Each structure stands twice: as C-alpha cells, then as structure tokens.
Amino acid sequence: MPYEALDFYDVDSLLTDEERMVRDMVRDFVDEEVIPKIEHACRDGVFPDEWRVALGEMGVLGAPLEGYDCPGLSYTAYGVICRELERGDSGLRSFASVQGSLAMYPIWDFGSEEQKQHYLPKMASGEWIGCFGLTEPDYGSNPGDMITKAEDMGDYYLLNGAKMWITNGTIAQLAVVWAKLDGVIRGFIVEKDDPGFSAPEMKGKHSLKASVTSELVFQDCKIPKDRILPGVKGLRGPFSCLNNARYGISWGAVGAAQACFDSAKDYALSRIQFTHPIASYQLVQNKLAWMLREITKAQLLAYHLGQKKDAGTWIPEHISLAKMNNVDIALEIAREARDIHGANGILDEYCIMRHMANLESVKTYEGTHDIHNLILGRHITGIQAFTREL
Amino acid sequence: MTIAVLLKQVPDTTAKISVNGGRVDENAVSKWSFSPYDEYALEAALQLKESAGGDLVAITAGPARCEKLLRDAAAVGADTLVHVSAENINDLDSTQVQNLLAAAVQKSGASVIFCGKQAADTNAGSTGPGVAELIGASCVTLVSEVSSDGSEYTATRPSSAGHEKVAVSAPCVFALDKGITEMRRPNVRGIMMAKKKPIETWSVDDLGIDIGATGVSIDSHSPPAEKPPGQKFEGAESVSTVVGKLRDEANVI
Numbered sequence: 001m002p003y004e005a006l007d008f009y010d011v012d013s014l015l016t017d018e019e020r021m022v023r024d025m026v027r028d029f030v031d032e033e034v035i036p037k038i039e040h041a042c043r044d045g046v047f048p049d050e051w052r053v054a055l056g057e058m059g060v061l062g063a064p065l066e067g068y069d070c071p072g073l074s075y076t077a078y079g080v081i082c083r084e085l086e087r088g089d090s091g092l093r094s095f096a097s098v099q100g101s102l103a104m105y106p107i108w109d110f111g112s113e114e115q116k117q118h119y120l121p122k123m124a125s126g127e128w129i130g131c132f133g134l135t136e137p138d139y140g141s142n143p144g145d146m147i148t149k150a151e152d153m154g155d156y157y158l159l160n161g162a163k164m165w166i167t168n169g170t171i172a173q174l175a176v177v178w179a180k181l182d183g184v185i186r187g188f189i190v191e192k193d194d195p196g197f198s199a200p201e202m203k204g205k206h207s208l209k210a211s212v213t214s215e216l217v218f219q220d221c222k223i224p225k226d227r228i229l230p231g232v233k234g235l236r237g238p239f240s241c242l243n244n245a246r247y248g249i250s251w252g253a254v255g256a257a258q259a260c261f262d263s264a265k266d267y268a269l270s271r272i273q274f275t276h277p278i279a280s281y282q283l284v285q286n287k288l289a290w291m292l293r294e295i296t297k298a299q300l301l302a303y304h305l306g307q308k309k310d311a312g313t314w315i316p317e318h319i320s321l322a323k324m325n326n327v328d329i330a331l332e333i334a335r336e337a338r339d340i341h342g343a344n345g346i347l348d349e350y351c352i353m354r355h356m357a358n359l360e361s362v363k364t365y366e367g368t369h370d371i372h373n374l375i376l377g378r379h380i381t382g383i384q385a386f387t388r389e390l
Numbered sequence: 391m392t393i394a395v396l397l398k399q400v401p402d403t404t405a406k407i408s409v410n411g412g413r414v415d416e417n418a419v420s421k422w423s424f425s426p427y428d429e430y431a432l433e434a435a436l437q438l439k440e441s442a443g444g445d446l447v448a449i450t451a452g453p454a455r456c457e458k459l460l461r462d463a464a465a466v467g468a469d470t471l472v473h474v475s476a477e478n479i480n481d482l483d484s485t486q487v488q489n490l491l492a493a494a495v496q497k498s499g500a501s502v503i504f505c506g507k508q509a510a511d512t513n514a515g516s517t518g519p520g521v522a523e524l525i526g527a528s529c530v531t532l533v534s535e536v537s538s539d540g541s542e543y544t545a546t547r548p549s550s551a552g553h554e555k556v557a558v559s560a561p562c563v564f565a566l567d568k569g570i571t572e573m574r575r576p577n578v579r580g581i582m583m584a585k586k587k588p589i590e591t592w593s594v595d596d597l598g599i600d601i602g603a604t605g606v607s608i609d610s611h612s613p614p615a616e617k618p619p620g621q622k623f624e625g626a627e628s629v630s631t632v633v634g635k636l637r638d639e640a641n642v643i
Contacts (some may be wrong), residue, residue, distance in 0.1 A: 002404045017458075021465060021581045028575060059578035071578045 001266050003031060005087070006258050008292055011299045019077045022060070026084035029054055034088035039348045041210035045203070047095060047171065048210075055096060056126020062104035064244075064309075068120035070108070075309035079251035079302055086252030087259045090358035091211030093252040098167045099123065101245035103130025106176050106187055109240065110231030115189065119174065131199075133163035133177040133190075133216045134238045140165075141371050142386070144235055148179040148218065150188060156225060157181070157188065159196070159218040165365065169199040169214025176229070177216065178238050187229035187237050196221030207361040209354075243316050246366045247309060250322035251302045253330035253362065254295065256355045260330075260337035261291045263350050267341050278340070287336050294329040301325060317379040324372035331359040391444035391560075394500030395435040395468070396491055396521070398425045399452055399459045400511040412610030416480075422455060424462065427506025430569035434536050435504040436467045437571070442538040445469045447498045451490045452479045457589055464584035465576035471589045472498060474597070483606040484512075488520035493597040496525060501560035502543065507532055507567050518565030527561035534569050 005012075005027075012020065033054055041048050055061055062070045063078035073081075078100070086093035104123045107115055122128040139146045148161025159179055169175065175190045175197075190197055199214045229237065265288060268279035278284050305322045308314040334356035338345040346353055363369050371386075378384045401407060402421035407414055424432070432448070439446045448463035450456045451474035460471040474494050476482065482490075495503055503522075508515035522529030530545040534553075537544050542557045545564055576584075594601060623632050636643045 004404075017461065018581055018585050021461065021576070021584070022578060025465075025576050025578075025581065057577060058575065063578075072582070073578060 003027075003035075003087070003259070004262055006261050006292065006295055007299070008296045009300065011296075011303050014303060015076065015080065016074075019074065019080055022073065022077050023080045023084055025058060026060065026081050027087070029058060030084055030088035030092075034085075034092060035351075038089050038092075038210060038351075038354070041091075042089075042348070042354060043209075045205075045209050047091065047168075047212050051092060051095070052126045052129065055099075056124070059124070061096060061126055062100040062108070062120070062124050065100070065104060065108045065120070065124075068108070068116050069124045070104070070120060071124070074306070075247065076303070076306035078248060079306045079309075082248035082252040083255035083258075083302070085255065087255035089210055089354065090252065090256060090362050091208045093248070093255070094167050094208060094211050097245045097248050097252070098132055099126075099130055101248060102132030102241045103168075103172075103174070103176050105244055106132075106229060106232075106237060106241050107189070110187060110229040110237060111189075112226070112230050114226065115229070119189070128173040129168050129171050131166050131168040131172040131175045131214070131216070132238075132241065133166055133169075133175050134242075135163060135165050137162060137164045141368060143178070143238065144185070146178065146180065146185070148177070150179040150181040150186065150228075152181065153222075156222045157228065159188065159190065159221040159223060161218050163216040165202070166199070166214045166216050167208075168212055169216055170201040171212050172199070175199070175216055176241075177218070179218075181228075184233050185235055185237065186233060188223060189227040189229070190216075190218070190221065190223055191227075194221055194223050205361075207357040209357075239316070242366055243319050246319050246323040247305065249362060249366055250298075250305060250319065250326045253323075253326040253359070254298050254302055256359060256362075257291070257295050257298065257326075257330040257333045260334045260352045260355050261288070261295060263352050264288065264291065264337035264340045267344070267350070271342070271344075284340060287340060291333045291336060294333060298326040298329055317375055320367065320372040320375040323367065324369050324376075327359060327363050328369060331356065331363055334359055391442065391502065392447060392498060392500040393435050393439055393444050394447045394449055394495050394498055394503045395428070395432050395463070396495075396503065396505035396517060397428045397432065397448055397450045397459055397463060398506070398509045398511075398517075399423070399450060399456045400425045400509055403510060407613070409611050409613050412612075413480075414611050422458065424459060424573075425506050425509045425511070427508060427510070427566055427568070429506075429573035431504040431506050431564070431566040432463060432466065432468070433571055433573040434533070434564070434566055434569055436574070438502070438504075438536055438538060438543075439467070442540065444502075447472055447500055449474065449491065449494050449498065451476050451487060451494070453477045460589055461584045461587075462576070464587045465580040466574050467580065470498070471587055473589050473591045475591050475593050481604070482601070483604040484514050484516045484520060486601040486604060488517060488524055489599060489601045490594065490597065491517065492521045492524035493599045494592060495521060497592065497597060501527075501562075503527065503561070503563045504536075505563065505565055507565040515565075518563050522563035525561060525563075527563050528558040529563040529565065530556050530558060531565040532567045533564045534567055536564050 063073045066072040151158045198217045202213045337352040401419040402423040405421045408418045447470040448468035449472045532547045533545040535546040
C-alpha cells in the first residue's frame with residue numbers, strides 16, 4: 001500500500017506552493033531511498049552514507065539558513081522537511097536536525113565571517129557532517145553545570161572533558177562543542193583530526209538504531225584560536241540551537257505519528273478476526289479516531305508554530321509546548337498502533353515498533369518531556385522549579 | 391537548438407477514480423501527477439540538453455491546474471514553461487489536442503520534441519505520431535534512450551531482434567517508453583528557481599489556429615468491473631480442485 005499521509009483538516013493546503021514542492025521531493029526520497037533500506041540500516045546499526053549524499057543533493061540541510069550556499073527556506077518548510085524525514089525514521093530526521101540546527105546554525109549565527117565561509121557551504125552540501133557537544137555524562141537536563149573546560153594557552157585553546165549522547169559524533173568532520181572558558185560557556189569548533197580529540201561510538205541502543213550516537217572525548221585537545229565562536233557567551237548559545245532543533249522535532253513527531261496511523265489503519269482493515277476486519281470493531285475504531293484527533297491537533301500546533309517562527313513572534317515556551325505535546329502523542333500513537341497490529345506489530349515488517357522505540361529517545365532528547373513541563377510551569381507561575389536547596 | 395517536451399497532467403496512479411454522471415469526476419481526484427511515460431520523456435530531454443546543449447521548453451495543454459506540472463518540470467531543469475490554456479481539454483479529441491500541441495511546438499521554435507508514448511489516463515498513444523505528422527517531422531516511437539552527435543539524433547527502440555538504433559535529423563519527435571533512467575529528483579535550488587519562472591500562457595487565439603470540430607463523441611465513462619471475490623479452499627482433499635482451477639481457469643500451470 002502506498003503511504004497516505006493523514007491530513008484530516010487539509011492543513012497542508014495552508015503551505016505555499018514551494019513548501020508543498022519541497023514536501024513532495026522529500027516524501028519521494030523517503031519512499032524510494034529510505035523505506036526500502038531502513039530496517040537493514042537498523043539491524044546493522046548504521047546511518048547509510050547515501051542518505052547524507054541525497055540530503056545534500058536535495059539541498060535541505062540547514063534549511064532555514066540564508067547565504068553561504070544554504071537553502072534559505074522558511075521555517076515552515078524546515079518543519080515540513082523534518083516531518084517527511086521522520087515519517088521514514090527518527091534517526092534520519094535526527095541527522096538533519098543536528099546538521100542544520102545544532103551544527104550549522106551556531107556557526108551561521110555566532111561564527112566569524114571566515115568561519116561561515118569556510119564551513120557552511122560544505123555542510124549545506126553534506127560534504128562535511130557536523131555534531132553538537134553539550135550534554136555530558138553527568139549533566140543532561142542541567143547543562144549549565146558542565147565540567148568540560150577550555151583554557152586559553154596564548155597560541156591555542158586547550159580543551160578537556162567529555163560529552164555524551166552526541167548524534168553524528170563518530171561520522172562528523174567537525175563538532176560544535178560548548179565548554180567553559182574562565183567559567184563562561186563558549187562555543188568551539190573542533191575538527192575530527194585535532195590532537196587530543198576522539199569520538200567513540202556508543203553501541204547497544206534499542207532506539208535510533210540507524211543513527212550514530214557517540215561520546216566526544218577531549219584530552220588536552222589543542223585547537224587553534226580562530227575556532228572559538230565569537231558571537232555568543234553563556235547558555236544562550238546552545239539554547240538558541242536547541243530552540244531550532246526542538247521546533248523541527250515538533251514537526252518530525254507528526255511524521256512518525258502519521259506513519260504509525262497509516263500502518264495501523266491498513267492493518268486494521270485487512271486483519272480478519274471473528275470473520276470480520278478488526279477495523280469494524282468499536283474498540284479499534286476508538287483507537288483510530290483518537291489517533292486521528294491527536295495527529296490533527298499536533299499538525300495544527302506545528303503549522304501555527306511554524307508561522308510564528310517565520311513571523312518572529314515566537315517564544316521558547318511555544319516550542320516547548322509543541323515539542324513536548326507532539327512527541328508525547330506520537331509515542332502514544334506508536335504504542336496504540338503496535339497494539340492494533342497485535343503480534344505482527346513486533347516484527348520489522350511494520351514500521352511501528354521502530355518508531356515507538358525511536359520516539360522513546362525523542363521524548364528524552366532536546367529537553368525531556370518533564371523539563372518542557374517545567375519550562376511551561378515557570379512561564380505560567382514565574383517560579384522556576386528546576387532546582388531548589390535541599 | 392530548442393528542445394520541447396510535451397507533458398500531460400493525469401490523475402496520480404494512486405488516486406481513486408470515481409465516475410459520476412457517465413464521466414470521470416475530476417473534482418474527486420485527490421492528486422494529479424505527470425503521466426509516467428512523460429517523466430521518461432522529460433528526463434531524456436534533460437539529458438539531451440545537458441549533452442548537446444540548447445534550451446528546454448516544457449509544454450502542456452489543459453486547464454489551470456496544469457501549471458503545477460510546469461513548475462515541477464522547471465524544478466528539475468526545464469528552461470521555458472508554456473501552458474496552452476484549454477479549460478475544455480476533455481471535450482477535445484486527440485487530433486484537436488495534437489493541433490494545439492503542434493502549433494505550440496512551432497511557436498516555441500523547437501525542432502527536437504519529446505513526449506511519452508501514451509498517457510496514463512486515455513492511453514491513446516497518438517500524441518507523438520500526430521504532432522510529428524502535423525509539423526512534418528520524423529517520429530520514433532517506443533524510445534528508451536536518445537543521443538546526439540551534433541547533427542543527427544539516435545534513438546534506441548525495441549525491434550524483433552532485440553533493440554535497434556534509429557538515426558533521424560531534426561525536426562524529429564521521440565515518443566518515450568520506459569527509459570533507462572527515472573526522472574531525477576528536484577532540489578531546493580531548482581524549486582526556488584521554478585517559483586520565480588514565468589509561465590507563458592497561450593490561448594487557441596494566440597496560436598492562430600483553427601482546431602476544427604471534434605469528430606469523436608464519448609458516450610460515457612464507466613469504472614472497470616469489480617474483480618470477482620477470491621476463492622478459498624481448505625484441507626488436503628481440495629488440492630485436486632485447486633490444481634484443476636489453476637490449470638483450467640487461471641491458466642497458470
């Protein structure tokens with residue numbers, strides 16, 4: 001059965017012609033190049049390199065960035081790209097999110113002119129892969145207390161510390177690393193071959209298996225002075241990147257949910273039990289109706305947030321709400337879809353259990369579900385509840 | 391050199407077709423796409439343009455919805471977009487449509503023309519030979535590949551012995567079968583350029599032709615008969631019955 005993207009309210013009619021053309025381009029790519037290969041990629045635990053090449057050729061990396069050979073699309077188009085990629089697999093969307101929002105964006109916004117000219121064109125083309133080092137083994141939701149540090153040695157910077165859960169780390173040519181310089185968080189561009197830098201892959205994941213996840217280790221890592229990002233100090237730097245990535249995730253989760261709904265609907269219509277398709281039973285219809293309801297709401301949330309991103313009228317809390325809600329419902333939809341598929345649902349013949357396992361990661365990374373609730377709680381009450389004296 | 395590709399917008403092969411009042415209900419078509427053989431024609435035309443140079447003009451005839459097709463053609467590399475405006479395209483017969491397309495080809499100045507061997511909706515298969523006849527061009531049908539040495543064009547097509555290569559000179563029309571390469575995927579740069587590209591809209595008056603009255607009338611459309619339901623057999627004792635049916639009814643053994 002060809003994929004049929006659920007769009008109950010015809011939300012995509014609100015997109016521009018250009019955004020719809022980009023949607024169709026990425027959707028075709030996912031149908032032709034990703035779906036036939038994704039289960040093998042997961043079994044082998046690899047991110048197929050031809051996907052990097054194709055994303056570069058399509059010109060979707062760093063979608064909303066302008067200049068320096070970047071695409072210059074709208075944020076809404078960036079969202080649509082994320083949705084279509086994640087319909088294929090969250091690992092594929094993660095690759096694009098990290099490349100565009102977490103590696104290219106900080107260079108584009110906070111980098112020097114020389115850094116932009118040097119790195120951005122080859123990152124937009126996919127020739128160079130970037131990764132983003134913020135999270136540490138002991139500092140996840142609380143990055144402000146990171147211990148990775150940089151020292152100014154006169155001719156160079158010396159980096160020491162370790163980062164963890166770094167998407168693309170092992171396959172990246174460069175890492176945007178956040179480290180404390182004299183107690184202030186700063187961004188540094190570390191290249192693959194810099195002395196004292198290594199990026200071992202983390203193995204054994206049950207989730208995002210077609211995505212490379214790594215540690216970044218800095219042992220007296222020497223980097224030239226011109227690799228510091230001059231334009232930002234403090235947590236505002238990494239948080240600016242995360243806002244864009246989280247925004248993309250709010251769309252991406254819709255794609256994963258649409259894929260699960262599509263599979264569940266087809267399965268329910270073709271699976272016969274007690275002489276009738278299980279789609280004819282009220283309990284199953286209730287599940288499908290709930291999925292349709294939640295996907296439609298999530299689509300509208302993502303679309304309106306996209307309009308606010310493009311108009312510049314957004315606040316980070318808007319993104320928290322959309323990321324949290326859309327991943328939450330996508331995960332629940334994946335679980336319900338697995339239930340509808342019965343025992344068949346655990347096989348990789350169907351996409352749903354893969355999406356379900358992926359979304360467990362997506363719920364946690366880029367600000368956990370709970371942390372986004374705390375961001376909203378602080379917005380509502382004016383009282384931060386992240387930490388307290390015990 | 392100007393190369394033209396004739397494109398037709400048809401209901402997507404995945405779209406459900408419903409018949410209402412004896413006619414296909416176009417309003418119920420959820421998705422319109424390139425006719426698949428036209429995609430091969432477009433790809434072959436792009437490849438010829440890249441190897442031999444020239445300007446590629448994409449031509450379609452039909453109602454306003456067809457402009458989307460031209461934008462999609464521009465996104466993969468068509469240079470000039472021509473929409474022959476014909477809101478009543480479904481009331482025209484093949485010869486009348488060929489008259490429109492032939493006039494548009496001549497107005498565009500194209501001397502090498504590509505089209506699909508047949509459209510996915512009507513499957514008439516007459517556009518290539520019909521246009522060729524009207525403009526006095528050579529026509530090669532069922533083409534899978536076209537190359538050029540600068541003066542002549544060589545088209546590969548099936549023959550009783552396998553494949554044959556047919557050399558023609560311009561003006562010439564190639565009606566494409568499934569080619570050797572699928573139509574390329576667009577990229578963001580192409581899509582953004584396509585958005586800015588003007589579409590030239592030519593009416594029948596602009597073309598200065600009289601397409602005459604149709605000599606064909608269609609009584610009605612009807613959906614294909616529903617497939618008979620499958621038959622189910624259980625138990626070892628039904629083997630001989632099943633084998634008999636496979637041999638005598640299905641003719642597969």
